[in-house]
Every structure is written in structure tokens, then in C-alpha cells.
Ligand SMILES: NC(=O)c1ccc[n+]([C@@H]2O[C@H](COP(=O)([O-])OP(=O)(O)OC[C@H]3O[C@@H](n4cnc5c(N)ncnc54)[C@H](O)[C@@H]3O)[C@@H](O)[C@H]2O)c1
């Protein structure tokens with residue numbers, strides 16, 4: 437099993453591979469990837485070794501093999517449905533963004549409880565009330581205030597949604613078999629401050 | 639120098655230490671931290687060793703020493719000013735959030751170019767036009783469309799702002815001495831999908 441930092445780097449490596457392919461280049465070495473990804477070549481080799489044999493010593497990696505293998509590891513070939521609950525500032529920024537629902541992710545439905553929001557159209561979907569049945573989906577994105585996060589999580593789990601991406605600053609409890617991933621942007625600010633205080637790169 | 643994954647885990651460890659202190663507990667061991675942070679005890683020990691000697695073998699860590707040492711590494715004792723450029727959906731979600739500008743970060747000013755937005759009040763600040771001088775600050779947060787990201791970055795650098803937190807999906811070029819950290823939520827979705835596909839924990 438890959439570690440979380442490795443998983444987080446794979447999409448970055450894949451974007452680099454795609455850029456290379458778009459320029460018609462068929463091989464890339466770990467040093468080239470490392471410079472573009474802002475990590476060491478050793479980290480790149482260790483990360484990619486986790487995906488099985490990919491490169492040949494001294495000859496680098498076949499870019500299209502790299503692209504496919506990373507895609508498989510991240511499950512890109514499969515389409516999956518995403519529902520978003522909480523269509524406020526953050527929910528809108530996510531569904532309107534061109535680079536959030538990518539790699540197979542498809543928006544299935546939007547939910548909110550505010551009568552001013554329910555019934556309006558956002559990103560091509562009419563926002564629905566949360567008190568009805570929830571569309572079957574693979575992932576539920578939680579963009580509600582912290583006080584509502586647990587209740588919304590319970591609703592999603594009851595609708596057989598087993599992956600929760602939680603942006604609300606609230607630890608939620610879920611039954612076994614549910615994967616929860618928390619997002620906390622303040623950590624991004626702290627990473628930047630660490631680099632700023634220590635003169636290190638991105 | 640600490641690695642980026644270690645830097646990203648320190649705020650998580652600090653939150654755990656604060657929770658422990660709030661419950662009046664004075665010692666914690668690496669296994670307890672590991673369970674709450676969702677990593678292995680080895681990872682915890684390796685991360686904290688990067689901060690100098692903290693724990694005693696077999697006796698765990700003094701929680702308030704841990705809290706202070708992490709705070710120093712992340713530069714928490716120092717207050718610093720943050721400006722946000724682009725007060726749309728994402729910019730509003732960030733400045734209104736209770737857990738983005740924490741640990742010494744203080745909001746100094748908000749900027750936008752839309753005449754409908756400039757002059758309005760958001761999170762206690764009147765949004766200013768970007769064509770005037772920019773408030774001196776340590777960090778500039780970029781929440782504009784990708785097409786405007788480079789121009790905004792140039793503006794911030796010209797105002798002697800050396801730390802850029804870029805949410806726009808656009809690689810920006812900056813002079814030496816500027817730290818840039820990119821945020822890409824689609825990676826969070828891909829981490830969740832990896833865990834969902836492989837039945838691994840958060
Ligand atoms: N992780 C971070 O660093 C970070 C940064 C910004 C925002 N946030 C968090 O994201 C969340 C959303 O922020 P925002 O600025 O978009 O807030 P917002 O108030 O603009 O939007 C919240 C939306 O959720 C809806 N809602 C409330 N309770 C609900 C419920 N029980 N069921 C369905 N919908 C419900 C509201 O009607 C509203 O539309 C907050 O929890 C905030 O703290 C986190």
C-alpha cells in the first residue's frame with residue numbers, strides 16, 4: 437500500500453507525464469520529474485517503485501506507461517459520481533472550478549437546506565433539499581458549517597455513500613467501511629510559512 | 639530541514655497536543671499521537687526527532703514542550719499579515735472560515751477588480767481595487783481565475799510580498815526569494831479515491 441504523501445504526489449507526476457506526452461516526448465527520467473514536482477529524484481524513484489517495475493536503470497521511464505500506471509493506481513479509468521452537500525461559498529467554488537471534478541469524477545447532485553438556495557441552479561444542477569432521498573454516489577463532499585457536519589455525514593452514509601471528503605473543521609465518526617478524508621487549508625498556509633521562515637523551496 | 643509531508647503533519651500533532659492539554663494530561667506517547675493522526679508511531683517519532691530531542695524513551699513526550707516546540711518550528715509566535723486577492727466564492731469561503739487564518743495569521747486587506755465587489759465589506763474589511771498600492775504583508779493568497787494568476791503574482795511581488803499561496807490552477811513564475819505554495823483540491827479527491835479503492839484508512 438502506498439503512503440499518503442506518495443498518493444498525493446502521483447497526480448502531480450501524472451500531470452508532468454501528460455505535459456511531456458503533449459510535447460511529443462516519450463521518455464522522462466526521475467531527475468526531470470523531480471525538478472518539475474519540487475521533490476528529490478530519490479523520492480520519485482521510491483514513489484514509482486511502489487507501482488511496480490516502470491523504469492529501466494539509466495533509461496528513465498516510458499511516459500505513456502507511467503501515465504497509464506498512475507491512472508490505474510488512482511482508479512482513473514473508472515467513472516464515479518460525486519454529490520456535494522452545502523452549496524455556500526466553498527461548495528460553489530468547488531463545483532464551478534475546472535480542476536476539482538476531474539479524472540473520472542462526475543457531479544451527480546447538489547444539496548442544501550437553505551430555502552433561498554434550494555431550487556436555484558448552480559454548475560448546471562438544480563440544488564435539492566437534503567430532506568429527500570440522496571442520489572446514489574461514490575463520494576459525498578461536505579461543505580456545511582462544522583455544527584452540521586456529523587448529521588450530513590450520517591445522511592450520506594445512510595444513502596450508501598462510502599467516501600466522504602470533509603471540508604468542515606469537525607471530526608466526524610463513521611461506521612467501518614467508510615473512508616473519510618479531511619481537508620484543512622490552514623495547513624497549506626502553515627506549509628508556506630515554514631518555507632518562508634526557512635528559505636526553502638515550494 | 640523538515641520534509642513537506644512532515645511539515646504538513648506538525649499542525650495535526652499540535653492540535654492533538656492542545657486537545658490533551660485541554661483535558662489536563664501532561665504526557666503523551668508516539669503510539670497515542672499516531673492513532674489520532676492516522677499515521678504509524680515510527681512516522682511520529684521520525685517527524686518529532688526532526689525538532690530536536692523531545693521525548694524520553696519509554697516515557698513519551700511532555701505535551702506542553704511538544705506544543706511549544708512545534709509552534710516555534712511553524713513560526714507561530716510571530717504575528718504576520720495576509721492579503722487576499724480575488725474575493726469570489728473561494729476568497730469569501732477562506733476569509734469567513736474560522737480555521738483558515740489561525741496561528742498568528744492576520745487579515746490585512748482584501749483586493750478585487752470587479753466594480754460590483756470593490757467597496758463592499760467582507761469579513762470586516764472593505765474590498766479595495768487592485769490598481770492602488772498594496773498593503774505590506776508577509777503572505778498573498780491568490781484566489782483569482784487562472785488567467786489572472788501571473789499578473790496578480792507580479793503585483794504582489796512588486797509590493798515586496800514574498801510568500802504566495804496560489805489556489806488558481808496555473809503555474810506562476812516568481813523571482814528567487816519568493817516562496818510559492820500551490821493548493822489543488824482535486825488531489826484531496828484523488829487521495830480519498832485511493833483509500834476507497836484500496837480499503838485503507840484516512
Ligand atoms: N478546511 C478549511 O480550511 C476551510 C476553509 C474554508 C471553509 N471551510 C469550511 O467549509 C464549510 C463551508 O464554508 P462556506 O464558506 O462555504 O460556508 P457558507 O455558510 O457560505 O455555506 C454553507 C452552506 O451549507 C448549507 N448548510 C448548512 N447546514 C446544512 C445542512 N444541515 N445540510 C445541508 N446544507 C447545509 C448552508 O445553507 C450554506 O449554503 C464550513 O464548515 C467552513 O468552516 C473550511
Ligand SMILES: NC(=O)c1ccc[n+]([C@@H]2O[C@H](COP(=O)([O-])OP(=O)(O)OC[C@H]3O[C@@H](n4cnc5c(N)ncnc54)[C@H](O)[C@@H]3O)[C@@H](O)[C@H]2O)c1
Pocket residue numbers: 528529530532533534535536723724725726727728729749750751752755768781782783784786789790805806807821822823824
Ligand atoms: N485548487 C482547486 O482545486 C480549486 C478549487 C476551487 C477553485 N479554485 C480556483 O480558485 C480561483 C477562484 O475560484 P472562485 O470560484 O472563487 O472564482 P470566482 O469567479 O467566484 O472569483 C474570482 C474573483 O477574482 C476576481 N478577479 C478576477 N481577475 C482579477 C484580477 N486580475 N485581480 C483581482 N481580482 C480578480 C473576480 O472579480 C472574482 O471576484 C479560480 O482560479 C479557481 O479555479 C481552485
